[in-house]
Structures are given as structure tokens and as C-alpha cells.
Amino acid sequence: MKKTLNFTSTMFRRGHLFLLLGFFGVSFLTAWRFGFFDSAAKRAVSPTLENLKVIQNVNKVLNSIPVLQEPTKSVQLVGTRPVAAKPIETKPVVVAGTQPKPPPVKPLPALTSEPQDNYYGNGCKVNRYRGRLQQILAEWQKIVIRRNITRYFICFGSFLGSKRNGDIVPYDSDMDVCMFRREYHKLYPEESKRPVNLNDGKIHMLLQRHSPHPKANTPRKNCKGKIVRSVTDDCAILDPHGRLYRGALIYLDIFMIEDHGSELWDEYRDQIHSRDAILPTKPCKYLGIDTQCPNNDDKYLNVYYGKDYMKPHHVCKGGRWVQNIAGARRPFV
Numbered sequence: 001m002k003k004t005l006n007f008t009s010t011m012f013r014r015g016h017l018f019l020l021l022g023f024f025g026v027s028f029l030t031a032w033r034f035g036f037f038d039s040a041a042k043r044a045v046s047p048t049l050e051n052l053k054v055i056q057n058v059n060k061v062l063n064s065i066p067v068l069q070e071p072t073k074s075v076q077l078v079g080t081r082p083v084a085a086k087p088i089e090t091k092p093v094v095v096a097g098t099q100p101k102p103p104p105v106k107p108l109p110a111l112t113s114e115p116q117d118n119y120y121g122n123g124c125k126v127n128r129y130r131g132r133l134q135q136i137l138a139e140w141q142k143i144v145i146r147r148n149i150t151r152y153f154i155c156f157g158s159f160l161g162s163k164r165n166g167d168i169v170p171y172d173s174d175m176d177v178c179m180f181r182r183e184y185h186k187l188y189p190e191e192s193k194r195p196v197n198l199n200d201g202k203i204h205m206l207l208q209r210h211s212p213h214p215k216a217n218t219p220r221k222n223c224k225g226k227i228v229r230s231v232t233d234d235c236a237i238l239d240p241h242g243r244l245y246r247g248a249l250i251y252l253d254i255f256m257i258e259d260h261g262s263e264l265w266d267e268y269r270d271q272i273h274s275r276d277a278i279l280p281t282k283p284c285k286y287l288g289i290d291t292q293c294p295n296n297d298d299k300y301l302n303v304y305y306g307k308d309y310m311k312p313h314h315v316c317k318g319g320r321w322v323q324n325i326a327g328a329r330r331p332f333v
Contacts, residue, residue, distance in 0.1 A: 108134055109288030115167035121316035127170050132246045134287040137175060139203045140244055140252055141291060147186040152179040153281045153292045155255065155300075160309060162286045163297055171314060171321065171331030175252040178266070180259055187242060187254070194225035198234055198248045206235055207242040211256065212267035214238050240268060271303055 111134060113126050127133075144152055154162060155178040161169045168175070192204040210218050216238070222228045223235035230236070234248040242254035257278070258265040264273045277299035284293035294300040301309040313328035314321040321331045 108138055111288065115165040116170050116316075119165040120170055120312055120314075123319040124170065124316035124321055127168055127172070129173055129250050130168055130287070132250045133168060133175055133252070134289065136203060136244050136246045136250070136252045137287055137289050137291065140177060141289060143187070143190055143205075143244075147190065149179060149183050149186055151183070151279070151281065152177055153278065153294050154178075154284070154286055155294070156304060158286060159293055160301060160305060162284055162293060163301065164310060164312070166285050167287060169312075170316075173249070176255065177252060178255045178257050181256045181267070182259065184241065184256060194221055194223060194235065196223055196235065198223065198245045204245045205242065206237065206245070207254075208237055208239075210238060211241045212270075269304070273303065274299065277303075 111126075111130055116124070116126055143149070153159070154176065156176040157169055157172050158175045158177070161167055161172065187205065187207060190205045191207050196204055196206070198204060208214075208220060210220070217229045218238060219227050219229055220236050220238060223233045228236050231238075234245070237243060240253040241256050244252040244254065255266070255268040258267060262275050264275055264278055265271070266273065277296045278294045280295055281292040282295055284291060311325065313323070313325045314331055315324045316322070323330075
């Protein structure tokens with residue numbers, strides 16, 4: 001029995017020793033694996049004072065070198081298209097107390113007496129309203145672009161003058177344009193607010209919405225903005241449908257055309273035109289300005305002026321206007 005106990009005790013002590021040896025062996029291998037016994041690693045972790053001075057000197061040199069920034073490159077994914085960079089919009093710098101200069105205004109074509117002299121005869125004065133009428137027509141062309149008015153044309157006496165010599169009839173005092181009723185509402189934002197002074201040197205537009213041909217006592221507004229029932233001033237209009245003024249007596253009249261398919265109705269003159277007489281409108285010049293004219297000269301002008309529309313009512317002889325057609329009214333010039 002005693003021998004058995006001694007043997008068991010001996011085996012227990014040996015097993016305990018083997019466990020201790022195994023534990024220390026594993027610990028040694030682990031420490032060696034992670035570099036605890038590496039002298040170079042110790043030096044890197046614990047630098048000497050000399051090494052610290054070297055590092056400080058190197059940092060001073062690096063900090064003195066300017067940093068150059070490389071332009072950034074766009075990253076493009078495979079299978080995608082490069083996206084164009086958006087341009088940066090810049091605005092003009094305005095110095096305090098100053099105003100930016102407006103864009104230069106393109107001058108209007110010069111007006112000479114040549115068109116009148118070549119067609120009506122030499123020696124008579126040119127139309128004294130011609131320059132201001134040209135300014136009004138230029139403003140009308142801006143309005144049709146600004147308001148996207150797609151169908152319009154110079155009509156009546158203005159188209160007659162354009163057909164004859166590309167200029168105003170010498171003894172005419174206004175201009176005429178026609179547009180389509182469906183686009184009339186586009187003019188509303190252009191109308192001048194009353195009270196309005198037609199002689200302030202500016203161009204004004206006034207409209208009336210009681211057409212066609214309202215009764216003479218139909219209410220309308222005068223230049224002061226008051227309701228009146230008669231033509232008390234140049235603002236209280238019933239016909240035409242609108243006017244573009246450059247002074248009380250200088251204006252462009254605006255008339256409406258209604259589209260009825262194969263026929264077009266002139267509301268003001270109560271005249272029916274075949275569609276091809278007017279549409280499609282064609283480019284033409286009037287007072288040196290690009291505008292639009294009816295499609296068929298003869299079909300349109302014959303309706304209002306007869307087949308001899310190219311023959312002027314008056315011609316210039318000896319510096320005076322002489323009647324050229326019997327019964328023609330005496331020119332105002």
C-alpha cells in the first residue's frame with residue numbers, strides 16, 4: 001500500500017513539472033515570435049537623444065520646401081461616360097457708386113431721300129415723321145421676338161410702301177401691322193400703365209379689348225386713366241386694336257386677323273382673304289428694317305387698292321406734290 005502511494009505522488013510531481021516546462025516553453029516561443037528579444041526593434045521603439053536631433057533637423061528641411069498641389073483628376077468608372085465640367089459663371093464687378101454699362105445699341109439704318117426721289121420724283125421734302133416711325137417699327141420687331149409672336153405682317157399702306165420702294169409713302173403719317181387674334185393676349189404685358197404722357201420721348205403701347213368695331217359710346221380709358229365714352233385724347237381709342245406711340249400723333253396701328261382655315265378675316269376692314277394671300281408670311285424690308293409681309297402681293301393689295309396699286313396718288317413735280325390720280329386727297333405734307 002505504501003509503495004502505491006509513493007508511486008502516485010512521484011507521478012503527480014513529474015506531471016506538474018512537465019506542465020510548468022510546457023507553459024514556459026510556449027511563453028518563450030510567443031515572445032520570440034513577436035520580437036521581444038530583437039535588439040533592433042528595441043532601438044526603433046526607444047530612440048536615443050542623438051537620433052531625436054537628426055529627426056528634428058530633417059523635419060526643418062522638409063517644412064521649408066513649398067508644397068505643390070497637383071490638379072485633381074476626375075475618377076471615371078468603367079462603362080460610364082465622362083461628365084463635362086460645368087463652366088463657372090462670372091459676373092462683372094461693379095464698383096460701389098457706379099452702374100454697369102448697358103450693351104451697345106445697334107444703330108438704325110440711315111434714312112436718305114433716295115427711295116422717295118427715285119419713285120415719286122425729286123425735289124419734295126421727305127416725310128417729317130419718318131425717323132420716329134422707323135424707331136417705332138424697330139421697337140415692334142423687339143416686341144414680337146420678346147413675346148414670341150409667330151405670325152404678323154406689315155399691312156395696308158405700310159405694305160404698299162414696302163412693295164413700291166421699301167419705304168413709307170411720303171404723305172402717310174402712320175404705320176400698320178396685322179397679327180392674329182389668337183396671339184393678341186401676348187401684347188398685354190407690354191401695355192403702358194396709365195396715367196401716361198405720350199409726348200415724354202418714350203415709346204408706349206396702348207390696347208383696347210372691345211373689338212371689332214365697338215359702338216362709339218363704348219367706355220374706354222383716356223391718358224389719365226379715367227373712364228370716358230368718347231375720344232377725349234389720343235389714348236381713348238376704340239379702333240384699331242392697339243397702338244404703339246412715339247408721340248401723340250406718331251404711331252403704329254395694330255390690327256387683328258382671325259384664322260378660319262382656308263380663309264382669313266381682316267376684322268378692321270371686314271375683309272375676307274384666301275389663306276395663301278397672307279400665309280405663309282415672307283421676309284421683307286421696310287424703312288431699312290427686316291420685318292414680315294403678306295405672301296401674295298397682288299392678291300392682298302388688289303383687295304384694298306385695286307389693280308393699279310403701284311400708281312401713286314401724288315407725284316413730286318417742281319418741288320410740289322401734284323395729283324396723279326383724280327379724286328385723290330391732298331397730301332398733308
